Structure formats: structure tokens, C-alpha cells
Amino acid sequence: MQTSALLFGVTLIMGAWHANAEYKIGVGIADVTGPPAEVIFMGYAKLTQKGEGLHLRQFARAFIIDDGISRLTFVSADIGMMGHALRRVILRQLQEKYGDLLYNEHNVILSGTHTHGGPGGYLMDVVFDITCLGFVQETFDAIVDGIVKAIENAHNKMVDGEIYYDVGQVLDANINRSPSAYDQNPEEEKAEYEHNVDKELYQLKFKTKDGKPIGVINWFAVHPTSMNNTNHLVTSDNVGYAAILFEDSMNNGALPGRGEFVAAFASANLGDVSPNIKGAKCINTGENCDRNTSTCGGLATYCIASGPGNDIYESTSIIANRIFAEAMNVFASTGRKISGPIKSIHQFVNMPEQTVEITDDLGQKQTVKGCVPAMGYSFAAGTTDGPGEFDFQQGTVTSNEFWNLVRDFLQQPEPDDIECHAPKPILLATGRMKLPYDWQPSILSTQVAMIGDLVIAAIPGEFTTMSGRRMRKALNQVAKEVSGVDATVIIAGLSNTYTDYITTFEEYQVQRYEGASTIYGPHTLSIHMQQYRKLLKALLTGESIPEGPVPEDATDKQISFVTPVILDLPEIKRHFGDCLVQPQNEYHIGDTVTVQFMSGHPRNNLRHGGSYLHVERQTEDGWEVVATDASWDTRQLTLMFWWKRTFLASSRVTIYWHITERYTPGIYRISHMGHSKSPINGIVPYEGSSKPFAVFTSNRIYRRF
Numbered sequence: 001m002q003t004s005a006l007l008f009g010v011t012l013i014m015g016a017w018h019a020n021a022e023y024k025i026g027v028g029i030a031d032v033t034g035p036p037a038e039v040i041f042m043g044y045a046k047l048t049q050k051g052e053g054l055h056l057r058q059f060a061r062a063f064i065i066d067d068g069i070s071r072l073t074f075v076s077a078d079i080g081m082m083g084h085a086l087r088r089v090i091l092r093q094l095q096e097k098y099g100d101l102l103y104n105e106h107n108v109i110l111s112g113t114h115t116h117g118g119p120g121g122y123l124m125d126v127v128f129d130i131t132c133l134g135f136v137q138e139t140f141d142a143i144v145d146g147i148v149k150a151i152e153n154a155h156n157k158m159v160d161g162e163i164y165y166d167v168g169q170v171l172d173a174n175i176n177r178s179p180s181a182y183d184q185n186p187e188e189e190k191a192e193y194e195h196n197v198d199k200e201l202y203q204l205k206f207k208t209k210d211g212k213p214i215g216v217i218n219w220f221a222v223h224p225t226s227m228n229n230t231n232h233l234v235t236s237d238n239v240g241y242a243a244i245l246f247e248d249s250m251n252n253g254a255l256p257g258r259g260e261f262v263a264a265f266a267s268a269n270l271g272d273v274s275p276n277i278k279g280a281k282c283i284n285t286g287e288n289c290d291r292n293t294s295t296c297g298g299l300a301t302y303c304i305a306s307g308p309g310n311d312i313y314e315s316t317s318i319i320a321n322r323i324f325a326e327a328m329n330v331f332a333s334t335g336r337k338i339s340g341p342i343k344s345i346h347q348f349v350n351m352p353e354q355t356v357e358i359t360d361d362l363g364q365k366q367t368v369k370g371c372v373p374a375m376g377y378s379f380a381a382g383t384t385d386g387p388g389e390f391d392f393q394q395g396t397v398t399s400n401e402f403w404n405l406v407r408d409f410l411q412q413p414e415p416d417d418i419e420c421h422a423p424k425p426i427l428l429a430t431g432r433m434k435l436p437y438d439w440q441p442s443i444l445s446t447q448v449a450m451i452g453d454l455v456i457a458a459i460p461g462e463f464t465t466m467s468g469r470r471m472r473k474a475l476n477q478v479a480k481e482v483s484g485v486d487a488t489v490i491i492a493g494l495s496n497t498y499t500d501y502i503t504t505f506e507e508y509q510v511q512r513y514e515g516a517s518t519i520y521g522p523h524t525l526s527i528h529m530q531q532y533r534k535l536l537k538a539l540l541t542g543e544s545i546p547e548g549p550v551p552e553d554a555t556d557k558q559i560s561f562v563t564p565v566i567l568d569l570p571e572i573k574r575h576f577g578d579c580l581v582q583p584q585n586e587y588h589i590g591d592t593v594t595v596q597f598m599s600g601h602p603r604n605n606l607r608h609g610g611s612y613l614h615v616e617r618q619t620e621d622g623w624e625v626v627a628t629d630a631s632w633d634t635r636q637l638t639l640m641f642w643w644k645r646t647f648l649a650s651s652r653v654t655i656y657w658h659i660t661e662r663y664t665p666g667i668y669r670i671s672h673m674g675h676s677k678s679p680i681n682g683i684v685p686y687e688g689s690s691k692p693f694a695v696f697t698s699n700r701i702y703r704r705f
């Protein structure tokens, strides 16, 4: 009592002293685009969803804030999720450059946007990499390089600045994809909220001391799954496009990823949240799917959510524009100025070793524990954003002999596991599977940061809507109890480690996909709540806590079945960069230009900071680049031709440019840049351009043919 009163006083004094503290702020952006062809995407776990080109480039966006004593770095990257192996290497590289005071385990938060349109194989846990044919060094390196570079860029641009917070609402960009699970939550709890997903858009705005905006972070809970599992072009999806729209509006015509102002749309408690707001329908009959199981006549494969657009591109654009528009609204408001010290804390936690005391339905206290990781049957059913490939249903709470046999062939769960995970029937006893290395992490990263009275909880997975709400409430309560502060709490999802989903205990009981993918059992959320309360309390009182058990480094055990590029050969009598399909002579705004080039394999060089294509407009000074492969209006498809000798030899790239109103009439051409590989010369660059063509206004009166 006395101690806490004393600490309370100290915190107040420090708070008052620090309230005048000034911040130094830096923002940076860099490319994390992975291999755009041949590598399987991370997200839908669909083996046939391999990259065939680029829709949007993937970027990492870094924000560094420093109060003169402490520093906090937040990175949002256009990737599926962050993993421990990535974070370890990124931190190591930063520390080699800057020492371990500025960037360390405690003060760097790395968060994935959760796009399902990026190449995979970067997590070093078997279950996540197996659907990408194992570990993919090229993807891993692309992410490490990009995130380190984004942080370096921010590091080199630190200026005196100010931070503002505000919140908005986007009503028409997300729905709950497991409402039957959400409905299991207590009535009085649900009654506190108007919607079954969070509609709030939380925003931090960064300005220089003289008021010039330099960056923004938005947190909005939605799955970046507007691009569904039929997409084969690398993309940052709805939130990635929202970021490009925001940056475009602030950066005076700078090409995507090359401007000074940096805007992130980061992930939050998106576990049960879909952007496909027309909802799930049976694509065979047009009827509603069964609500509890998301099936049509017993089959999950027909129950698919879509919308609001007519195809995945239109839907991506509509969702992106809605989130972007509200983010702009919030940005235009003054907001609440954030002041006070920066603090952060981190601890590794071995989940199966955790216990927590809960009160059951009868008011009895009991001690429960975390389980050894396992996935339930309903995990294999997939979701209405991307159903699975087998005959599984969501909502499955009974097992069957056939699949149990298959499971036991891989790894038999212990009787303890079966009891611990109940009512989840175990399909994969991932926590017991160690060959050739861990299938799923048991040790996860937990982290909390504070900027003044703003709390950021970096969550190692996908919290459902209600899980996020409970966590925000709990941390707000802790801040009140410990230091009398009415803290704003932000959930930063998919951070640091990936541990699948975290549902509430009640949601877990009906075993929708999210419940089946809550890998540490029914009390996963309660353990998280206990842990994050502890972290925030320690942060507020200045108490130090042990580092926790550091996860094993499995780098040397990684296995990959992704074959390297051996050789590129142009087709007979062709050269790399030759334009094989030329544009027409004339186009009008609204038309799409299609050209095709003889190309090398795009994996030879990912062209970070550059582009595989340029749309160029003729000016008095020569050709000016007006669009790249990161621009929404361009799309690029890579075609590969297999040669007799069972390795890949020739490739072509087809480039589409949709001429929208943002382009002015004039003379244009399209160029393609790439690298080819040969055993003699190694990897060498090449480039080529189409012939020039004219673009006229869309006004038909002036049409000349």
C-alpha cells in the first residue's frame, strides 16, 4: 500500500517533469517485396497459390520516437505476420550498426499488416512454412533488408516533432466472419458495444515542431483479404493500398514508396474480421451458408464471402478508399496532443508453462493452464475468406477415426493435450512435432510500450474483436489503478511472433476456425491478459522483470524445396528486354495498354527501391516516369516457359497499364527493367522499351478513329 502510494507519487512527478519533454521523430519507408514469381503465398495456406507477378509492391514503414531518454520504434510491414526469427536477425543487424541501446528487444515493435498476398516461407516454424514448400531464404532476406532499411531511413531523419492522437469510425469496411462465435460472449458484455467488430480507426499523427506533417499510423481491424485465394499477383491488399493513397495525397506526385511522408495502416484485433462485406454466400446456389458451420449442403468450399465490389480488385479499392477517407478526416482534426515519457517492456513467455486463476460459471476459483500447441479440426475448414481444400467444417467439436489416424501417424497427442484443448478435437499436435524443427512456437514474445498516456500492446497473433476489447479494458484499468491515468490502449496485431489466433474462452467453445486455431487452448486469452497486465504494471512502477526463455535459433535446421533460378535464356533470336507485343498507336483515358517483353526471372533481383516497369511520359527534358510497379494502375504478370531440360529457361513479362484520369494526355511508352542469370556472366541487368504511343482524353468527340 505504502510502496504503491510512493510509486504513484514518483510516477506523477516524473510524468509532470516529462510532460514538457520534447520528442524527436523520424519516419522511413523501404521495400520488403519478396520474390514475385514462383513462391507460394502466405495466408490462405493454399499450395497452388503461387506468385506470378506484381500487383502492388510490399513496403515496411518505420516510425521512431525519442524523448531524449528512451526510444520507441514501430514498424508496420506489408507482410502476413512478423516472426521471431525475422525479429532476431533484424535486431542483430540494427545492433551491429547502432549498438543495443537504441534498438533492442524492449523498444522495437515489428508488426505485419497481415496481407495474404505476399510470398511466404519466412517464419521458421514448420506448420507455417510447410504450405510454402519450406523455408524461403529470398523472402526472409527481402523482409529483413527492407525493415532494417526503413528503420535506418527513419533513424537518419530524426527531427523535433509533436504527436497527436485521435479516433474515427469506418462503418462500411468490415464485418464479423464468425458471428456465431462472437454471439457466445456474455450478453451483458456484448451489450456494451454497438457492433460485433471494431469500427474504430485509431490514429497517431506526427508533425515537425513547426507543424509540418511527416507521418501517420492508423490502426483499423480488418483482414487484408479483399484479394482472395485465386489471386496470384503479389499485393499489399486493402490496407496496403490505403497507405499508398494516403502517401500519394501528401507527397506531391512522388512515386509510391519514394515520398517523404509515410502513412501506415497497421493491423489490430482483426482475428474474426473480414473485409468481404457482402458476407458469405453459397456460390453454387446464391443462398446463405449455414451460420454455425459456414457450409453449403455440408461443404465449406462453396461458402465464400465477397464484396463490396464486383471483383477482387474493385473490392480492394473500395475498402482501401473507405479506410483512407476516414483516416484523412481524422487527420484533418486537431486531435489530442500526446506528451509524457516513452517506455517499453518485453518478455518471452513459454505458454504451456503458464497458469492463471479464473472464476468459473459457479463463482469458483480455479487454476488453469496453457496447453502444448495444437490445431483443431475446424482449422482445416479455412474461413469464408478462403475455405480449406478438404472436407472439414467450422464448428467441429467431435473428431473422427480416419483423421485421427492420419494425425497419429504424424504425431499422437498426449492424453493431457486432448484434455487441455477440449472441446477442441486435435487435428495436428503441432506442439509435440519437432522434426525437422518446431512446428509451432511454444515461446512467444509479449511487449507493451507507452507514449505518454497511450499504451501500445504488441500482440503476437490475431486477437478476435472481443479479445481485443477485453485487453484494452484490462490495460486501461491497470493504468488507472497503478497511476490514476485514463490510458488509451491500442492493439498492435501480428507483432514479433506468430501464434495464430486468440479467441475468448466463450468463442473457443464453438470451435470456429479462429477457435480451432487458438493453439494454446481455451485459456489462451486469460493467460495473455494476465501477462500484459503484469507488463504494464511493471512499466508503470519501473519494476524490472526477467527476459524469459529465449526461443531456440533453428536457422541451421531449415529445409527448403524452392528451387533456385539456374539459368535464363531468351527465346530464339530474341534478347532480354525485347518488346514482343507492342502497344497500339493510340489510346484514350479509360483504356488498358498491354505490352509484353522478353524477360529474365524476376527472382534474380527484387529491384528494391526500384521497379520492374516504368510508364514514361515524353516531356521537353526527355522521358519522365509517371508510374511504377507499385502504382495501383499497373499490373505485371510473369509467364514462365519450362524447357526440355527440366529447369526454367525463358520467361516473358506482360505489363498492363490502366490509363486512369490521373494521367494527362500525351506521348507515352512502357519500359521493363530486369536481370538475367547465366552460369558464365552471373546476374546481369537489362532493359527495354516499347515504341511510343499517344494517349488522348476520354472525350469521344476528339477520338480520331
Ligand SMILES: *[C@@H]1O[C@H](CO)[C@@H](O)[C@H](O)[C@H]1NC(C)=O
Pocket: 180, 292, 510
Ligand atoms: C448453432 O449454434 C448454436 C450455439 O451453439 C446452437 O444453439 C444452435 O442450435 C446451432 N444451430 C444449428 C442450426 O445447428
Ligand SMILES: *[C@@H]1O[C@H](CO)[C@@H](O)[C@H](O)[C@H]1NC(C)=O
Pocket: 228, 229, 230, 283, 304, 310, 311, 312, 313, 385, 386, 387
Ligand atoms: C475470388 O474472387 C473472384 C472474383 O474476383 C470470384 O470469381 C471467385 O469465386 C472468388 N474465389 C474464392 C475462392 O474466393
